[in-house]
Amino acid sequence: MKKALIITYYWPPAGGSGVQRWLKFVKYFRDFGIEPIIYTVENPNYPIMDDSLFKDIPNEIKILKQPIWEPNNLFAFFGKKKTESAGFLNPNPTFFGKILQYIRANYFIPDARKFWVKPSTKYLKQYLKSNSIDIIITTGPPHSMHLIGLNLKKELNIKWLADFRDPWTEIDYFQQLPLTKKAIKKHHFLEKEVLKNADAVLVVGKTMREKFSKFNNNVVTATNGFDGKISVTSSELDTKFTVTHVGLMNADRNPQMLWEVLSEIVAENKEFAADIELKLIGKTDASVIVAIIKYRLSKNVKVIDYVTHDKVVEFQKKSQVLLLIVNNVPSAKGIITGKIFE
Template sequence: MKRALIITYYWPPAGGSGVQRWLKFVKYFRDFDIEPIVYTVKNANYPISDESLLKEIPKDIEILKQPIWEPNNLFSLGKKKSKQSAGFLNNKPSLFGKILQYVRANYFIPDARKFWINPSVSFLKKYLKNNQIDILITTGPPHSVHLIGLKLKEELNLKWIADFRDPWVDIDYFHHLPLTKKSLKKHQYLERNVVKNADAVMVVGNTMKENYLKFNKNIVTITNGFDDDIAMEKVTLDTKFSITHIGLMNSDRNPVLFWRVLKEIGDEKPQFLNDLNVNLIGKIDKEILNSIFENELTKKVNVINYVPHNKIGNYQKTSQILLLVVNNVPSAKGIITGKIFEYLKAKRPILVIAPNKGDLANIIKDTNAGFVIDYEDKELLKSTILALYTSYKKGNLYIDSKNIEQYHRKELTKNVATLIKNITK
């Protein structure tokens, strides 16, 4: 049995999307003769906590923990504990906020978890003197975790896989950072150095793969997926024409055209508004709430701040339509939100607002799971919503999806195990 040491910042009780990928791989590794050892933080300041995920951890695996000092704690002195991720950078900061953003962007490279790097390297070098492993795996963001892997690779010549759940300089919020040219070059150098020196690089989409192939030929796409942990009992569909979005919705993910189209249809068809019910589950930026208000839809939108991961299945299964919005940013074609795979499991029509030639669009087309509308295609968006509404009124709104089992977490773990065994022959 191969022994894999996984270094991850996000681990239960962390909630949200960042924790899911490696929690699930760890869950299924032993089915493919991989013994996982997890190294994570002891006192993390997670934006979201979800105690229900603790039940997903195999009971007898070895979990190593070391404390971390996070400067974010200093930045938030005197404030309520933030529930915002990096994707919720304030796009209208105060002068003091601008200073803090500048300091964060240019003095904490690659990120504010950089102070965990050297203590982790020291701790793990001591651990590895007495404990044999076959492969080291780092997963980011935060991408400072990859620098732990890079140092251990250089000093101990370990086999190493760097897993990118999101890209580094192409991550959706990167263009918002007030970076100097020197800082940007440092980010680019560090990213390139990690990709070049890893024995293999795992990515979640083909656009990221294509971008990294110029630095390393062993780039493997292994997407995120769905599991059996979300209850999907037989349920009755909502009586309302419900449209549900699950997950963070920051200002870059504000579907302005969507709100306008809903209002326009409602103005033309009053019964549409009577039937409409929009659910937004997750952290919502104020800009989205303002757009909803401006389009007179406040009474038609239900905002739920957070639902534990094991409880969201019924929201997905009972909704008439599942809404997915990709951040309207320069790197949009390469964004694949983890939520899409759980949407696939629910087998409800998926309405996606995203580039129609991106990685996410390819998944929707391959699985016949829904409809992809580009950000500014008002005519197609309106006609698609009207067609879905007509089907709803007739009582035959459904989707005949296919090819979704390839995205089951166990099948994906099999692919990771194959990669590990190929590297460690």
């Protein structure tokens, strides 16, 4: 059986979208003759936790862990306080917040997990010398994981697959970061180094594949998907006309036009006003709440904080309509979220 070492920051008990892709890949690796070994963080600082995902980890899988130092206590825009943005950046930071954003953008490249790169390279270099591994796989973001792969590739010439769940320099929030020209140049340099040196690059969609193919001749698309073993039994629909959005609802996803249209219909049609219920499940930015209040939709919108993935599926089954919103950014056309498949 071939052995693959997967280097990932997100692993249960991490919740949210970042953990799903490789947790599900690993769940079925053995069916394809691949024995997965996981390398992840010992003391992670996950913003969302979901213990229900532990059940998807294969029995007796080897999981390697090493400690990480994360300076996230400095970053107000990571959304750790209720008053802060639910997305990657606080759109209205305080003066101190602006300073922290500048430090984060220009001194922690490619991201705040950069301090895990050197110790991980050292640890895994010794592990790979003592154990037979056929391929290493890095998945980002955080794209610091790819720098670990880059170092191991250069030092040991091991087969390396770099998986991009999201773009690097074209990720939603990249253009919003207060980056200096020097920092932008470094991001692009590191991105190209990863793409040029990886034996293969895995991406989630056609747009990313087309752009990355300029730097690597072996770029393969493996879209996100859904777990076929999750129960597909039907559930009774909600009695009300429910419209459900699952996931982050940050400032860039705030659908002002939707609120405006719903507000007009609710004002004109009392029967519709009594029946419509919009559920926002997941971290919701303060600007979205403000817009809901502005358009007098508070009675029709139910904001539900993060729930476990199995409970999310139940909400989806019972809903009359599922709402999908992507960030209002230039790279939006390349975003193919896992929610589409579910």
